[in-house]
Amino acid sequence: MLSNQEVAEELLGKFGEQVYDFEEPYGLLTLSTTREDIIPVLEFLKDHKSYQINFLTDLTGVQYPENKGQEFMVVYHLHSFIHNFRIRIKVYIPEADIHIPTATGLYASANWMERETFDFYGILFDGHPNLIRILNIEEMDYFPMRKEYPLEDATREDKIDALFGR
Amino acid sequence: MADIELLPHNVPSQAELPELVEELTTLNLGPTHPATHGIFQNILKMDGEKIVSGEQTIGYIHRAFEKIAERRPFYQITTLTDRMNYCSSPINNFGWHMTVEKLLQIEVPKRAQYIRVIMMELARISDHLICNSILGVDTGAFSGFLYVMQKREDIYEIYEEVCGARLTTNMGRIGGMERDLSSTAIRKIRDFIKTFPPVLQEFEKLMSRNRIFMDRTINVGGISLERALSYGFTGPNLRAAGLDYDVRVMNPYSSYEDFDFSIPIGQSGDTFDRYNVRIEEMWQSLKIVEQALNNLPEGPYYADAPEYYLPPKKEVYGSMEALIYHFKIVMGEIDAPHGEVYHAVEGGNGELGFYLISDGGRAPYRLHFRRPSFIYYQAFPEMCKGSTLSDAILTMSSLNVIAGELDA
Numbered sequence: 001m002l003s004n005q006e007v008a009e010e011l012l013g014k015f016g017e018q019v020y021d022f023e024e025p026y027g028l029l030t031l032s033t034t035r036e037d038i039i040p041v042l043e044f045l046k047d048h049k050s051y052q053i054n055f056l057t058d059l060t061g062v063q064y065p066e067n068k069g070q071e072f073m074v075v076y077h078l079h080s081f082i083h084n085f086r087i088r089i090k091v092y093i094p095e096a097d098i099h100i101p102t103a104t105g106l107y108a109s110a111n112w113m114e115r116e117t118f119d120f121y122g123i124l125f126d127g128h129p130n131l132i133r134i135l136n137i138e139e140m141d142y143f144p145m146r147k148e149y150p151l152e153d154a155t156r157e158d159k160i161d162a163l164f165g166r
Numbered sequence: 167m168a169d170i171e172l173l174p175h176n177v178p179s180q181a182e183l184p185e186l187v188e189e190l191t192t193l194n195l196g197p198t199h200p201a202t203h204g205i206f207q208n209i210l211k212m213d214g215e216k217i218v219s220g221e222q223t224i225g226y227i228h229r230a231f232e233k234i235a236e237r238r239p240f241y242q243i244t245t246l247t248d249r250m251n252y253c254s255s256p257i258n259n260f261g262w263h264m265t266v267e268k269l270l271q272i273e274v275p276k277r278a279q280y281i282r283v284i285m286m287e288l289a290r291i292s293d294h295l296i297c298n299s300i301l302g303v304d305t306g307a308f309s310g311f312l313y314v315m316q317k318r319e320d321i322y323e324i325y326e327e328v329c330g331a332r333l334t335t336n337m338g339r340i341g342g343m344e345r346d347l348s349s350t351a352i353r354k355i356r357d358f359i360k361t362f363p364p365v366l367q368e369f370e371k372l373m374s375r376n377r378i379f380m381d382r383t384i385n386v387g388g389i390s391l392e393r394a395l396s397y398g399f400t401g402p403n404l405r406a407a408g409l410d411y412d413v414r415v416m417n418p419y420s421s422y423e424d425f426d427f428s429i430p431i432g433q434s435g436d437t438f439d440r441y442n443v444r445i446e447e448m449w450q451s452l453k454i455v456e457q458a459l460n461n462l463p464e465g466p467y468y469a470d471a472p473e474y475y476l477p478p479k480k481e482v483y484g485s486m487e488a489l490i491y492h493f494k495i496v497m498g499e500i501d502a503p504h505g506e507v508y509h510a511v512e513g514g515n516g517e518l519g520f521y522l523i524s525d526g527g528r529a530p531y532r533l534h535f536r537r538p539s540f541i542y543y544q545a546f547p548e549m550c551k552g553s554t555l556s557d558a559i560l561t562m563s564s565l566n567v568i569a570g571e572l573d574a
Contacts, residue, residue: 025506026268055395058508058519060534077508077521077536081409084416088508109398112544120232135225135573144233151237 002051002083004029010051014044021090030088035100038076038091042106045078045087053080053087056103059113061121065147071095072123076103093123102128120145190218193555197226201559203300204569208546215554220547224540228573235533239498240266240474241340243533248334250537251571253296254289254514255335256282256325261511264419265520266340269505272471276463278342279421283458284355285328285337286420286511287451291362292321293514294402294444294451297566301441302373304563305382310372317365320358327351341475342468352459359456366448374445380438387549387561388436397545400538401516403565406443407435413512424461425454437564473500498528515539515566535574539567 004024011019011031019041021032033041045053058077065071070092078087093100102125103110114125115134122143125131133140142149196207205226211218231246238246247258260282267274295318299311322332328351329337329344338344347355373379389399394407404411410429414422430446432439468475476495477488494500502524510519519536542565549565550558 026508028508030506056398057510057517058521058534058536060521062523062532075521077519081411081416086508107398108393108396109541109544112540116540133225135228137225144230151233 002080002085007051007053007085007087010048011041011044015041028086028088030090032090032092035091035093038074038089039101039103039106041089042076042078042103046106051080051085052082053078053085055079055081056107056109056113057086059103059110059117061117061123061145063121063145063147067092069094072098072121074100074117074123098122099124099126101126104128119143122146188213195555197223201304202562204567204572206543206567206569206572210555210558212555217550217553217555217558220550220558222543222546224543225573227569231574232533232535235530237529239495239500239528240502240530241476241495242498243530244338245334245336247535248336249570250535250574251293251514251518251539251568252333253568254286254293255333256285256289256337257293257511257513258518259335259337260286260420261509261513261518262520263338263340264511265507265509265522266474266502267469268509269502269507269522269524270340270471270474272341272469272474274342274420274469275466276421277346277465278338278467278469280458280462281328281343281347281467282338282420283422283425284347284455285325287454287458288321288324288355288358290451290514291448291455292318293566294448297514297564298373298441298444299369301383301437301560301563302379304560305379307373307376307379310369313372314365314369317358317362320354320361324351324354324358327354339468339475341471342466344476346467347462355455355459359452359459362452366445366452370445374442382557382560383438383441383564384436385434386437386553386557387564388434388439389545389549390435393545393548394435394542397548398541399516399545400542401513402443402447403435403440403516403542405429406432406439408433413510413517417510419509419511422454425457427451427454437560440564501526501528502530510536513538515568515571516542537571537574539565539571540574543567543572 007029008022015037018037019031019033023030045051057079060075062073072093074091076089091100102114112134114128117123118131119133119136191212193210193212195210196202197205207223209221235243235246244259244262247262248255250258295314299314302310325335326332329335389407391407391409394404408431410431412429427450430443432443472491477491481488482492504526505524507522508519510517516538518538521534522530523532525531550561
């Protein structure tokens, strides 16, 4: 059984200050890294002899508009079937330079997940073989999951947030 | 005879020959095609009857669930999950409830957990039943499909008895079940346990060793384990390729550790293996239902979480607290705690994950559904490359891609 402590220490030993913000929400090891290091980190975990964290469970994006300079976040959930160990890796990227390297070279499944994230948030995955919209129509000229597009019509006055929530 | 000068035939020289061009046909399979069971388009490049390459278009029934979820109170999101894999909606419902319970750290009573297991396994049976029988239809065997439809109907009647709905069930509540299993429901489940084995046996007899079916499915649409893992396969499709990964066993939820069942696996990951894995999983699911029903614990069927679990109607009319909570829950005025949760359940098609970020508001800040069919469907062009069109239809059918889950 692999412990969170063990993997965290191994990562710290290998990447030093490039991995930070270690947390354990609900027991799941969570850490952040930079976009320069995300592919090396994924590769390291995938090729690690004993860990074999080699299954990309999920890849998605999140937006924090108030978080200046770190408006977008790409989240990777990885899984090692050998040890039944899950890990979550986050990468924050600024809106002004919304690029991150693709993981399609490591995982074939990343292809559509990255396309979906691009479709929803406009995050550009550098090196992706076919970065086009996947669920929405190609003519769409905005990224619908961004917080600046509220679901409800903003001009309505009868539904105030205090009473009806956001 | 005089010498006849044989005139040379007018044979064109090599240079004059019209060049043989290899011409590929473009075939548009879908978006609406009766053989694809759902709305997805495949633009296939065909060389005669062989598929050279395929390009997929999805998103025809995209309904922006993740966006909608960012505005809804937690309990209202259940109805969105119904509409993902609509062949086994109770699994999606409970998966979502368990995610929220994990966030709120609510301990659900054993009885509710067992009832959930019963309903989830029935859902799995109905999911696999449809997939396998439709696979039969695609090979030209219609009778098996019609025959097992009757049993799916029985399962839907059980749903109806438990929650009132049949397809989009919205079953259960955050914190437990909305009502206890009625005696009618228990009788119906017992009837099902008794009457289902002969039907499944007969279905197996009809299909499993059927020469035509075997010829059509063995070594068709296979995928190696390595590629399957790279493509993010989970569920029966991954197990058919030879890895015994099952969320129910690896990360047990809802008391799955209490039950005795095995995980069937295949070897070659072809259509026949996927079929066999699903058949065996139905037997295992039936076994779990039986165990859960026989050992159904006594006790409450919902957790003591008044802020999240709707109080019984009788109390709402009779007590002040219940009325207040009822109002607060229905109006969505309960703030959830901060937190970040990933919870996965074994859905009909694989690992169905919910990634929930709560910022302390009444609705999720971000909710992402890890939909298994969305992730593994991208392997389809690779799997059907070089096979005939009719085999590709079978491959797609046996992958059990559900349009609702694919597009969310």
